[in-house]
Amino acid sequence: MGKITTHVLDTALGQTAKGLALRLYREEADGGARLLSSAVTNADGRLDRPLLEGDLLEAGRYEIRFHVGDYFRSREQSPPSIWDVVPVAFQVSDAEQHYHIPLLIAPGAYSTYRGS
Template identity: 50%
Template sequence: MSGRLTTHVLDTAHGRPAAGMRLQLWRREAGAPALLVAVAETNADGRPDAPLLSGASMTRGTYELVFFVGSYYARVSPGSKAFLDEVPVRFTMDAPEEHYHVPLLVAPGGYSTYRGS
């Protein structure tokens, strides 16, 4: 099985998947501008419909996954005062043949992430 990069966003404030959250994946290299490699939106299950990277597009390096939390909460909780705007998660992939899963547990005032399975 070839490697892939996936994500899953859970809205812990409302106790449900964060459907309709926009996200971007950037590749970062020292001394070079960041390169946008994927744009997606989460579905009703809080996941993009396809892996952000897979197969030959999986390469070693440093990546940044940016979750647009502020605009998500502005849509699902109009009038609320969200503390977070964009949540960047920077990580390194050193084994492109593996599955990298980056879940985000998020609320208007905080978040948690980890390397999932």
């Protein structure tokens, strides 16, 4: 059964990013984006359940929008982050696979990769 999962690490603090809001969208045929789910990371920087799984996961283009600006502002980190929302767009070609999309964040940088 295919699914989309994520986790977020705050590399500036060397810890998980607890309380970070994110939203998953799927690109529609008309070029628009449809909101499929939203969640907030738990104490482990992960979600309590997949963003999408099973029959709801279809081949297509998806985007997770990580609301890192709100996360950093809530922690009053110095220096403040220049990032507001980090969009990570990716292609699902096989709806039976597990797509794990982690995000590593800091006030001045971010990176991602395909996890396992």
